[in-house]
Amino acid sequence: MSMDWRPSADIETLRERARLIGEVRAFFAERGVMEVETPVLGRAGSTDVHLASLHCTATTPAGRQPLWLQTSPEFHMKRLLAAGSGPIFQLARSFRDGEVGSRHNLEFTMLEWYRPGLDLDGLMAETEALIRRLLPSDPGALRRHRYRELFREDLDLDPFHEPLEALRRLATERGGLDMAEACRDDCLDLLMSLVIEPRLGRDGLDVVLDYPASQAALARRHRDPEDGEWVASRFEVYVNGLELANGYDELTDAEEQGTRFAEDNAARRAAGLPEVDVDRHLLAALEAGMPEASGVALGLDRLIQLALGKASVAEVMAFATPRA
Amino acid sequence: MPGATEYGITLMANYSTNEFKGGLKVMLDGDPCAILENDYVKPGKGQAFNRVKLRNLMTGRVWERTFKSGESLEAADVLELDMEYLYTDGEMWYFMLSDGSFEQYPVERKALGETEKWLKEQVVYTVTLWNDNVINVTPPNFLDLEVVQTDPGLKGDTAQGGSKPATLSSGAVARVPLFINEGEVLKIDTRTGEYVGRA
Numbered sequence: 001m002s003m004d005w006r007p008s009a010d011i012e013t014l015r016e017r018a019r020l021i022g023e024v025r026a027f028f029a030e031r032g033v034m035e036v037e038t039p040v041l042g043r044a045g046s047t048d049v050h051l052a053s054l055h056c057t058a059t060t061p062a063g064r065q066p067l068w069l070q071t072s073p074e075f076h077m078k079r080l081l082a083a084g085s086g087p088i089f090q091l092a093r094s095f096r097d098g099e100v101g102s103r104h105n106l107e108f109t110m111l112e113w114y115r116p117g118l119d120l121d122g123l124m125a126e127t128e129a130l131i132r133r134l135l136p137s138d139p140g141a142l143r144r145h146r147y148r149e150l151f152r153e154d155l156d157l158d159p160f161h162e163p164l165e166a167l168r169r170l171a172t173e174r175g176g177l178d179m180a181e182a183c184r185d186d187c188l189d190l191l192m193s194l195v196i197e198p199r200l201g202r203d204g205l206d207v208v209l210d211y212p213a214s215q216a217a218l219a220r221r222h223r224d225p226e227d228g229e230w231v232a233s234r235f236e237v238y239v240n241g242l243e244l245a246n247g248y249d250e251l252t253d254a255e256e257q258g259t260r261f262a263e264d265n266a267a268r269r270a271a272g273l274p275e276v277d278v279d280r281h282l283l284a285a286l287e288a289g290m291p292e293a294s295g296v297a298l299g300l301d302r303l304i305q306l307a308l309g310k311a312s313v314a315e316v317m318a319f320a321t322p323r324a
Numbered sequence: 325m326p327g328a329t330e331y332g333i334t335l336m337a338n339y340s341t342n343e344f345k346g347g348l349k350v351m352l353d354g355d356p357c358a359i360l361e362n363d364y365v366k367p368g369k370g371q372a373f374n375r376v377k378l379r380n381l382m383t384g385r386v387w388e389r390t391f392k393s394g395e396s397l398e399a400a401d402v403l404e405l406d407m408e409y410l411y412t413d414g415e416m417w418y419f420m421l422s423d424g425s426f427e428q429y430p431v432e433r434k435a436l437g438e439t440e441k442w443l444k445e446q447v448v449y450t451v452t453l454w455n456d457n458v459i460n461v462t463p464p465n466f467l468d469l470e471v472v473q474t475d476p477g478l479k480g481d482t483a484q485g486g487s488k489p490a491t492l493s494s495g496a497v498a499r500v501p502l503f504i505n506e507g508e509v510l511k512i513d514t515r516t517g518e519y520v521g522r523a
Contacts, residue, residue, distance in 0.1 A: 048369070050366075050369065050370055050371055050372060098342050098364075098372075098393060098394070099364060099366070099372070100342070100364060101362075101363045101364030101365070101374075102363050102364075103363075103364070103365075104364050104366070175373070175390040176388075176389050176390055177389065177390050177391055177392065185370060185371070186370070186371045186392075188370075189367045189370030189371045189373075190371070190373060190390070192367040192370070193365045193366070193367045193373060194365075194373075194375075194390065197367060215369055215370065217369050243367070246369065
């Protein structure tokens with residue numbers, strides 16, 4: 001049997017990909033956002049319980065030390081913001097262990113950008129403008145949905161107050177797997193993935209807002225002005241059932257950031273997962289002072305997949321993981 | 325490798341969701357299943373899941389299941405072997421390993437399923453064994469079979485459309501062109517039951 005040495009994308013697709021990446025660079029150049037490059041290998045990794053980092057051992061001036069392949073360029077870019085970079089963007093090769101599928105690849109290109117002084121609404125509008133610029137046809141109007149409303153509409157339940165037992169029962173029934181011991185967020189994630197997500201982004205750009213505070217990751221939290229509920233200050237953009245971008249009103253408080261790192265590692269221990277070295281450089285940078293900023297991470301391969309009408313991210317990558 | 329035996333104990337391997345790929349045989353709800361498709365789904369920032377399509381090898385049904393990423397299933401001790409069909413005594417159907425060992429396996433009607441109408445002596449079938457019992461028999465994609473009953477052929481009609489039913493020597497009924505006569509040997513696609521041509 002001959003080795004399948006050919007690329008997973010055809011050459012014409014790669015030509016289109018190069019053109020679209022040129023458009024991205026032009027978009028940010030017009031807006032005075034500086035392109036930066038930050039390390040793929042870092043002394044610290046993401047503590048996020050749901051991200052598995054890859055690491056390697058390298059010989060450095062400090063001796064043999066473990067280095068983490070970055071799951072996103074977030075920490076390094078925030079240190080640039082704290083150092084006074086102003087608005088920045090990056091086409092960052094990012095790595096997430098185990099993530100391979102029609103919408104995922106072990107290594108992928110994250111388009112991430114930060115806007116000091118811009119609020120979440122302003123960043124959402126800019127994200128929308130970029131998506132419209134890259135898609136060949138009008139994806140339709142932008143619609144804003146609150147996380148809570150989506151669950152009310154599709155599942156007739158309140159994600160913040162539904163009793164855990166009822167959530168577990170529903171997740172078990174809809175997913176066809178045992179969720180009897182699952183935590184609240186895992187149940188909500190399952191229902192989001194299986195029931196709500198598939199219908200998002202049909203005939204329009206759907207933006208989901210006001211996630212539960214427990215799903216804030218590195219975004220700030222605020223009280224919902226309408227119902228007083230604590231929610232995460234972040235948004236996600238969906239097109240054609242595909243999650244494209246994740247935007248945050250960035251956490252800038254060093255102490256709060258330190259607490260979240262510690263909480264993540266505690267959750268890792270509880271789940272029997274290895275702990276991840278906390279990024280002390282980031283904590284020091286936040287202490288020195290990072291400007292108020294919003295930031296967004298967009299899966300560039302997915303956006304290119306949509307723009308070119310392909311069925312999987314592998315079809316827009318020169319060599320997807322199975323052929324790498 | 326599933327089924328490695330050590331000290332008389334069978335040690336079964338486990339496969340985690342990220343090892344799932346088409347063709348892998350695993351146990352689910354007590355039945356051996358073959359994985360057809362596996363996709364990874366993950367909401368923006370949360371728990372990842374795998375949506376998996378499996379064929380239940382006992383019933384042939386396709387199941388769609390969701391697993392938490394990283395969960396694992398026990399490997400199923402499933403073997404697919406080439407066997408020649410020998411004969412039936414009306415209760416059991418007998419197949420013989422075609423590796424020269426002459427080892428025979430009796431097969432029940434339930435395991436034979438649809439393949440009962442595609443049996444022909446001396447033809448080699450793919451026989452699926454689970455824990456050494458036959459659970460499925462798959463015929464070759466194409467079989468040469470004789471027409472035992474059909475309406476008389478129409479002279480000269482060799483190109484035009486139109487078809488008629490014909491009963492084949494194995495018991496299957498296929499749609500064949502109007503010009504086919506009894507006694508002719510035809511090549512039939514067993515997956516669709518369609519006529520391919522004269523053998």
